[in-house]
Amino acid sequence: MTTAPTTLALLQDVLQRYSRPAVAQQLGVDPVTVGRWMNGESKPKAYVDAALRQMLAQTPYAGGGDEFRFIDLFAGIGGLRQAFEGAGGQCVFTSEWDAYAQKTYHSNYPDGQEVAGDITQVAEAVIPEHDVLLAGFPCQPFSIAGVSKKNALGRAHGFADATQGTLFFDVARILAAHRPKAFVLENVKNLHSHDQGRTFAVILHTLREELGYHVHYRILDGQHWVPQHRERIVIVGFRDPVPFSWDALDLPEKGTVRLGQILHRTDGSEPVLEHDGDRFFDHARRQVQPKYTLTDKLWAYLQMYADKHRAKGNGFGFGLVNAHSVTRTLSARYYKDGSEILVDAGPGQNPRRLTPRECARLMGYPDSFRIPCSDTRAYKQFGNSVVVPVFAEVARLVRPWLDAAPERVVA
CATH class of the missing domain: 3.40.50.150 (Vaccinia Virus protein VP39)
Structure with a gap:
């Protein structure tokens, strides 16, 4: 894929004024993504064009980082x-x-x-x-x-x-x-x-x-x-x-951004992050690590719980999502059962939790952001962020x- 010339030209102009990390922050993407746009490896979403024009309309900030x-x-x-x-x-x-x-x-x-x-x-x-x-x-x-x-x-x-x-x-x-x-x-x-x-x-x-x-x-x-x-x-x-x-x-x-844009990619294009390794995603097998898939017991319990409240006319229950979804609010309690956001794995398969890396992306953090704590702590941290x-x-x-x-x- 090639980047639309007008957007590419805007991006080149913006990068004359701002550092790549600053541009990435403004656009809510990783600096690596900006590099991919520049190299024509991927195409930015429609909102990027307007955001770049707005950045050019601003008075540029001189003096990098201590203004x-x-x-x-x-x-x-x-x-x-x-x-x-x-x-x-x-x-x-x-x-x-x-x-x-x-x-x-x-x-x-x-x-x-x-x-x-x-x-x-x-x-x-x-x-x-x-x-x-x-x-x-x-x-x-x-x-x-x-x-x-x-x-x-x-x-x-x-x-x-x-x-x-x-x-x-x-x-x-x-x-x-x-x-x-x-x-x-x-x-x-x-x-x-x-x-x-x-x-x-x-x-x-x-x-x-x-x-x-x-x-x-x-x-x-x-x-x-x-x-x-x-x-x-x-x-x-x-x-x-x-x-x-x-x-x-x-x-x-x-709704411009959908869940599929932050989920781990199983087509071979998932970036290999040195600070993550295979902790969340098995790059060789091109799949999310199995530990994030719900056990039969937990999945059965969540379905039973949802059915019980549905029968009472309540709205309580798990939130099943797919690549086209916008999720519920990620909370600090996500580590408990992940029920508020469960990724549908298809017919006959148990859904899975988001990985901490996907939670980071869901909160707009770049892939360069390090996750040094346990999954439990990471879920709490991103849910509170x-x-x-x-x-x-x-x-x-x-x-x-x-x-x-x-x-x-x-x-």
Whole structure:
């Protein structure tokens, strides 16, 4: 196959401005894939043409990698870092409490930086100055009892009282101390409606009224970029007023990417990755390793469970998918039975789980991303992560306004 000349010409122009990894990050593919397009070995999808044109319309970033500084809180395995490094950022501080996630993080970002553990034990003073704060903070219930009473008594409560005991408090205290130009927060879609909207109201009040940031939020679905229905709320804030708008989002049409594009390929074209070897895929036999196929006992149980709930009129049950599917949301519990996403193996054959490498692809990670932990840990890590190309697009929207915002005046 040959690449369409117009797309190839666009790609060549873009690569004059950006590094291949940065282009790959923006497009949500592996750098190797970009190389294949350049060599005419494969043909990019239709959305790539528009995405390349949009990249050319941007003002190119000079100075490779240290244009703006960001910190990565509740970092997990670094999905937000992937996206913002692709936009030219430099990570100057990371916090993640889980030791296994730290191992994966270090394997993929071997820059010698220490990963801080529990952020609740990290003083603001030890965190370097930064332009952007990134945080996929866990959503814990907010205790706002007593706030109305304090208001009625004329007593100020502030964000410390309203959010103390939640991990959002640590985001707020770091924002208050460092006053970065911008922040990007990520959470589950239901944060917006949790506790009848009161939790989100506290968050917005803290960010806007207590901290003085100009806040924009939107729910984004990963299936614009990957074959997975995964809705997350994204909250973006700027210290200074800038004309940021979600209307500038470049959203590929949903369903453009299907599951077959991320599954292991059995036609001999599956790439041999040195860091994977045959752990997930037997290259000699051109097949996924048998351990990912469900046992007869587990498959029988899942079918029985689905039938029982179907008879009651419930929607519970396994999710059987094929190459043409868009999957359900990958969760951290995927390691238990894989039932939410089971790949159909055909009549008379038991389905299989996704392999951890396929989970990485489903979340938009490039094949260069290393998976050093056990399958169980890897499933949890990818299920808890972000869809990388979603936040590559968010980073693209945020990046121009880091320069546009006026510098703060230091007294």
